[in-house]
Amino acid sequence: MNELKLTDKEWKGFLIGNLFDVKIGKSIDGNKVNREQGYYAYITRKEQNNGLDGFIDYDEAYLNTDYPVITIGNETAEPFVQNYPFFTGTKVNILKAKQTLSREVLSFIVSSLKQHKSKYSYSFTINSTRLRKQVVMLPVNGKNAPDWQFMEDFIKQKEQKQIDEITDYYASQAFSLMIDTGNLKGTNWKEFFISDYFDFIRGNQSNMAKCQTGKIPLVSAKKVDNGYKDFIEYNGKSLFSSHIITLNNDGDGGVGMAYYQPAECALDTHVTALLPKLELSKFTMLFIACSITNQRDKFSHGYSINNNRLKFQKIMLPVNKDNLPDWQLMADFMQKIEQDKIKTVLAYYNSTKNERGGVTRLADNVKWQTFVIEDICEIYSGVRLIKQDMQEGIIPFIGASDSHNGVTAFVANSNASLDKNVLGVNYNGSVVESFYHPYECLFSDDVKRLKIKDCSVGKHAYLFLKMAILQQKSKYQYGYKFNAKRMAKQKILLPVNSDNSPNWAFMENYMKQIELEKIQVILKYYQ
Structure with missing residues (x-):
């Protein structure tokens, strides 16, 4: 489907009262209900969390069983779509469509209603009478009627884009946490000195202001864009070969970040090149770069990385039966990550680690x-x-x-x-x-x-x-x-x-494992 744009449609104003039946909630004394132990959603005038103000048990004669509907608080004028049965009070308006409309269409109308929020206040509330007379702008079809199908398709497209962004973000988080905590199915892990497998050379571009624009990547201590600051002409200073890892020595927010560099590049003096001592594949180098980056919390602008500190820096890597780094496993994992990040983190996640008493179960065995x-x-x-x-x-x-x-x-x-x-x-x-x-x-x-x-x-x-x-x-x-x-x-x-x-190390690992478990639930939900 081509991307739907609001500017592609004609728009027209419609009275809320012509589209919806408007009523108020029933009288419930919010001070006399337990909002922490109930079953049904309790919707109030809150401006966040979809108006949710807890879950209550109450006389089901007061329960709103028509859904999906729109709710909007009198004083706050913040509209939300409710997709489940709920309780609410007399300070909340309930808008039930006069014809069957999907949740997505109601969400579109909510966006339009929000454009009028600023005109209402505690002294001029959006009561049911004013709400019926409120005009909302909606896209129309060839018959000048609301184009419900366009609204539904637009919201679905927007939601899918958000889901894709969320799952990609969480898959990246899970990927880093799985490497950081050694949580890959069927693997054992061990600490290794970075210096066992890499030589270190500091960057040499000390005056970047004098660099001329060209085609050579200039890597600086940035926290984004693979460290690329610019592209420059050759200026006589030694370049660094392709197939290396660059490590940010300092920088505000970028210190400790490591990147794989697939092309010949120039490095500024705030970056160190890590040159492999043995033949490693691109995907293995990507894995190692991620493992190094996971150590970045210990460094800061006031505690930068130098060659002496780097010489004693350790990283966790998966090992083979000989207790040596399992380069092939790292390469295979990263190759699959590149093909489908979400499926890979779900497939490699070691769920049995916690079922049989992993890190999230260790709290009872730890001294406090x-x-x-x-x-x-x-x-x-x-x-x-x-x-x-x-x-x-x-x-x-x-x-x-x-x-x-x-x-x-x-x-x-x-x-x-x-x-x-x-x-x-x-x-x-x-x-x-x-x-x-x-x-x-x-x-x-x-x-x-x-x-x-x-x-x-x-x-x-x-x-x-x-x-x-x-x-x-x-x-x-x-x-x-x-x-x-x-x-x-x-x-x-x-x-x-x-x-x-x-024992900060235990606490950090414990919380990382909790976070990883939660992310896995989110990714499975959207698969």
């Missing part, structure tokens, strides 16, 4: 110990920034929220709270809720920043720490805030090494 948060983390405060002073921009602003990873706005402001690679913990608002932020963002004064003192740990250690802190959530509330003093003295349980220090 109590730690005071201030002993393992630095604690920093956020900075007050009121809504009136916010400048619209692209920097995430982290508020005391329990959703959207804590992001409540995007701003152009700057202040002392600008930070990344930290755990943001709410001491106010949604108390104790916490989110990991690998990207630069600003923090509200209602959010504390926790930075693990061991600078070698990364994302997955922070995710484990998050879960450990969340176990204390029940003792704090709006009237008993998780302030800096209480946070510093709060005790949490963590796995430990033989010397009773936090």
Whole structure:
């Protein structure tokens, strides 16, 4: 099917009241229902999560069994499509189509309804009377009637594109995690020094500003585009042969990234070339590059890679019966990844590892110990920034929220709270809720920043720490805030090494395995 475009259609305005029967929900006292242990969806005026505000059990005479329908909150004017039976209250409008319309068509109409959201507010609500008179613009067919088929096909096409992007992203994540955790079916793994199999040569392009545009790839310490910065003319400096791995020594966000280079190239001085000491295939080199990249969390702009550190750097590789690197297995795996990434990660995933007591079952066998948060983390405060002073921009602003990873706005402001690679913990608002932020963002004064003192740990250690802190959530509330003093003295349980220090390596591997399991479920669902 050719790509459908909205600009290819004629459009016309239609009254909601001519397309839908509009009614309100039934009277349910939200303060008297348990939203955590019920069966049916409870839809309220929330602007996120499809309006879902928990699951409840209630008198089924109040249950809405007509679906799919559109719901839209009076004050928030945020429309959603509901595909299952649900309960809702009198502050939510329910739009039931006067003719049978698919979920996809309703989703298209929701997009059109959202264009009118800004005209409604708490003082001018989108009640059922106003909603019936609301005009929405829709594409029309040759008879000037709504083109339902086009709307359905457009949404299906858009959703399929999103599914393809999501599954490709998660397949890439699973692929990296499977290599990082040694989770390939039928394999044993072992540590090896990179220096056992590669020689190291530092790049030599020290003045890239003087390079002339040409056809030779110039590799820099970028985190995208295989490290390519530009294409240059030969300038007399030695070039590097094809079939090597390049490794970013430093750089903001790119340090530790490794790339396979299939063509002759020039390297800047922030990049090291890894030249194989033995004959390795392209696909084996791709596997090794991924394994090296998986170590990048231990490096940063302030802790860069040099040849001395690289000489002692180890990577995990699958081994053969002689306990040597299984180059052929690596090549076969990468070749299949190139052909069909999703099918390959599903086929190679070692699901029995967890069924027979793998890493995700080891928590019961690990020694645990109590730690005071201030002993393992630095604690920093956020900075007050009121809504009136916010400048619209692209920097995430982290508020005391329990959703959207804590992001409540995007701003152009700057202040002392600008930070990344930290755990943001709410001491106010949604108390104790916490989110990991690998990207630069600003923090509200209602959010504390926790930075693990061991600078070698990364994302997955922070995710484990998050879960450990969340176990204390029940003792704090709006009237008993998780302030800096209480946070510093709060005790949490963590796995430990033989010397009773936090076993960050176990925690990271544990969370990687959990993430990998979840990704496998997603990929199987969409297959």
